[in-house]
Amino acid sequence: MTDAAPAADWLGAPTLRGHAVTLEALTEVHAADLAAGADDDTVKFLSRGGPDANTPDGWAGYIVRLNAIPDRVNWAVRRLDSGVAVGRISFSEVRVSDRWVEVGTMLLPAAQGVGVNPDSKLLLMTRAFEVLGANRVHFKVDARNERSVRAMHKLGAVQEGTLRQYQVRPDGFARDSVMFSVIRSEWPAVKAGLRDRVAAGR
Template sequence: MIPDVALAPEPEWFQTPTLRGQHIFLEGLTGAHAADLCAGANEETVRLLARGGPSNATPDAWAEYIARLNALPHRINFAVRLTGSGVTVGRISYSEMKWADRWTEIGTMLLPAAQGRAVNPEAKLLLMVRAFEVLGANRVHFKVDSRNTRSLRAMHKLGAAQEGTLRQYQVLPDGFARDSVVFSVLRDEWPAVKAGLQARLTSLS
């Protein structure tokens, strides 16, 4: 059962506490994480990012990209770091938050070395626990580029409901008008989704 959680005050929604799991921990994304992201990224890492990626493959460009993300309104960005080594292997974000309507959107970018491991399910688990069980959200949703087959598979594994496709929803920096596939999890669906994420983490541990 999900706890009966009241809606947290609006300022609390926009805080960036450190969230700790078994394999990773999340902390507020800053320019200090740029070097790790630059070192581990490849062209595929940034090709489908909705907000575009860094202007070039240098730590300074990654730091500028992080500053640009952090300047966006209604958005909170976390660095994904490995427990033990502390290496940054991606970022996960509340990419849009609507306090009055009690929903948030989650977006994820993971480096190749972190894919297919426990990193993705644990990062989503940490942010969704916070959304539903701390902030009092009624809904968490995801918008996935229709070309991103890896992320689409991840959404189906998550157990999120596929709501439909927003056609030519967003024009990317290269001028391409992408279709975004929308998935969501509602508050009363969260216990089953949470149990599935926890089972996946157990199998990957």
């Protein structure tokens, strides 16, 4: 069994450089890019909702709120070709004692279907399994979000079930969350698939 990294490492946000993106600690600096590229669908299914307004100030406030959540680590997704921040990816929850992390992703429309998502997932899951020593990475997807459910199957994650009315969004809607996971023994195959997609730019 791989040793787990020290607890402090699990809650750090080092810069991670991939083929198409760089992941860097999410701060208010990224707010203007996110506001410029977001549309209504960008935040439609987020369990914690989105910014109060699709403005740089609205996004800055949202980022501050995300970064204040305990046991959560947030990265901005910055495209290497343009230098523009096109989303965020997070360890939405970190459980060092049980050696798992939850990954959550929000990408702007311009970043979808162009290789940004697999590159971001590859970077963060490699960190989880190979640097931190996680045994499990899981994902909770709004059951209404067909695009994200398809993306989880494409990733090769195992669908474990649906947590009914599990999370109440800021608008009061109690969403069903579909749970997917990848465990350590499955990671090599998932990693190979992500590498193929990154190489193909999809």
